Amino acid sequence: MDVDQFYQMDEQFRDEIATVDKSGKRIWIYPKKPGGKFTIYRIWLSYFYFIVLFGLPFIKVNGAPFMLFNIVDREFIIFGMHFGPQDFYLFAIAMLIMLVFIILFTVVFGRLFCGWICPQTIFMELLYRRIEYAIDGDHNAQRKLDKSPWNTDKIIKRVVKHIIFFGLAVIIANTFLAYIIGLDEVIKIIKEPISDHVSGFISMVIFSFVFYAVFARLREQVCTTICPYGRLQGVMLDNKSLVVAYDFVRGEPRGKLKKAKSMPAQVADNPLSVSHSAIVTTDPMRDFLGVGQEKLGDCIDCRLCVQVCPTGIDIRNGTQLECVNCTACMDACDDVMEKISRPKGLIRLDSIEGITKGERKIFNSRTIAYSILLFVLIVVEILLFSLRSDVEVLFLRTGGLLAQEQADGMVSNLYNYQLSNKTSKDMPLEFKMIEPVSGSFEVIGGKQPKVAKNSNAKGTVFIKIPGDNLKSGKNNIVIGIYSDGKLITKVKTTFFGPVK
Secondary structure (H helix, E strand, O other): OOHHHHHOOOOHHHHOOOOEOOOOOEOOOOOOOOOOHHHHHHHHHHHHHHHHHHHHHHOEEOOEEOEEEEOOOOEEEEOOEEEOHHHHHHHHHHHHHHHHHHHHHHHHHOOHHHHHOOHHHHHHHHHHHHHHHHHHOOHHHHHHHHHOOOOHHHHHHHHHHHHHHHHHHHHHHHHHHHHHHOHHHHHHHHHOOHHHOHHHHHHHHHHHHHHHHHHHHHOOHHHHHHOOHHHHHHHHOOOOOOEEEEOHHHHOOOOOOOOOOOOOHHHHHOHHHOOHHHOOOOOOOHHHHOOOOOOOOOOOOOOHHHHOOOOOOOHHHOOOOOOOOOOHHHHHHHHHHHHOOOOOOOEEEEOHHHHHOOOOOOOOHHHHHHHHHHHHHHHHHHHHHHHOOOEEEEEEEOOOOOOEEOOOOEEEEEEEEEEEEOOOOOEEOEEEEEEOOOOEEEEOOOOOOEEOOOEEEEEEEEEEEEHHHOOOEEEEEEEEEEEOOEEEEEEEEEEEEOOO
């Protein structure tokens, strides 16, 4: 069977999703507990993921969080570096880099991010679902329990499960808030009276119920109906993209293994040992194979790939928006292939061209173009980061005031200055004239400014320059900002000389 024949098969499945019936009613999914090498890899990756996710809020650099995304107060800290509103251009380029990376990753590897990295899948499948298996049992036991009447056993299991579910949601919500307002503020909300932190407590409660609803009720609906990423696959994937795919060339036509009455005893005792794809209907065991007049493919239509799917799809229908590339179907199919002595990989990470032609070319015109664009954006971001100073300075000449000529021949202009300290330590600052070097400063208040960590300061200063060094009207000057004798940054502004 070639690719055109395969896609001309019944495609009614594309008109609906597996989790909703024709009337719009929710179809609850009971996925079979997966197992296999890919599942083990995901479990170990989830351990690393949880350590990083729950551990980062506890890491501090010079007393400040290692990561902070305080949108309300416009305070951002990434890898210990402080960013303010004036650094928005860096965020804009970073978002472009992330967008291009997601497109490039999807073009090459499909929706692999969803099944292996996305927090929704990691928490749902590798935390909540595992707890559910431990309490309610595997898929058949869960289905039976849901349909059973309310008795002591069901009540106990339901209460215990949902208490654990909500407790985990509270922990996740607090961790989420720690990334927004900082761990210290979260601890204050927990320890101090609610009246002192009403808005913070309300936010904590709301987030807890949201996460509980997502992982206890919405579940795969987030991936199939809410998240737009699945729908974007249609414009990002092509026949060269690597996705979790069913090898229809090798697997079709499907045929179930059936035990015939007249089957030899040794075959009946061990039916899975038959290498069915090498036998045609002229063989005496045609009843065992259950086929017509053609050779069987490797797929025995056991439907285990469907049973383990957390979104309820049949991967044999081809690439679908509901597929999150979790690889659970790959593990299930490999286990069956091993039992029937057939090669593994009937369902594998491959492209359409890889299945039909045996060609796997990751680098093509599209991936090369995206790679070049990504490389350029990264270089620009690195360059801008290298030019970024720890202190942002703005000098604005006070409007409405003319240049003042002093008795000693000095000319003064009044300026308003604004300072932004992006570091995690207090910084005493000093103004020095760089060009012309003969200038001096008289800070209103008499003291040189000192800017607290990750904060702003402003003030007023007179700049004085000898009249002999000035021309009539506008003059360009350069001011150096020093801290402990070290030049931090320079700022250019204009100085008005007396009209001659």
